[in-house]
Amino acid sequence: MPRSELLGSLEQIVLFALVRLGANAYGMTVRREIEERTGRDLSIGAVYATLERLESKGYVSSSLGEPTAERGGRAKRLFRIEAEGQRALRATQEAMRQMSVGLKNRLNAT
């Protein structure tokens, strides 16, 4: 597998959040999903920067939603994972699995 297909840890976490959130994936929900599941308090800017990077790679696409009063009349940018992103996520998970095969005892030893 080419190295470029391997995702960074934050990219993986954000892509998993998109898969979990489905049609309701936008900056705030992604940030909260990650915080609730991993305890990692990311800034909203870090989430947007990661999503932008994933979009430039073709792993994610986005569209503008409707503005709401709760958001001060500002539209949501909704994100969804693309087939290419799903492939990259699977490939990275598989690479991690292969690298960790047979290491369970050693990792638990310390």
Added chain:
Amino acid sequence: MTAPMVPRPAIWIIGRLLPKADSDALLGDLAEENALRQRSEAPPNELWWYWRQVSRSIGPLLWAAARRGRWLGVFVVAIAVYALITVLESYSGALISKLFVSGGIAFTISSLAFSPIAMGIGGYAAARMRRGSAAILAITSAVAIVRLMVLSGNAVAIAYLTGFLIVCPLMALTGGALGHRRPRAR
């Protein structure tokens, strides 16, 4: 439901780092989560949470802006304007020497005033071309002045340059702020 208040400085900062649609979406996300937190049992200091989010977002968004090449243009404009000001300064020195008697009051005032005025106009022009470039211009001029101070080693020159160190970047930023001014949103 009333629209949530978004601090104007936050709009300004995020607007400098993201395209309009994205900055609107990000500010909307912050407003929505802030409203959610106010309704929940979250800690009461919501303004602190908001500004913590904005300040922690600056680094990743700056990096993202640099990656998409936006900041390259900003740097190019700032450095080009700075180079133009430096060239004009060298010519202005010769011109002022020809027009006024060296050491006279007119000579002193025009010599002292040229750089800050040029920085103000340069900051304005840079900001009109690329948002954010006035700030880079201010930093560049401050670095150049500090370099001159270190190289001069002369107490009088250092005192004189200290004034420039304050005034020139400030003028560039003021010019930039005027150049950034946009029509009010409808």
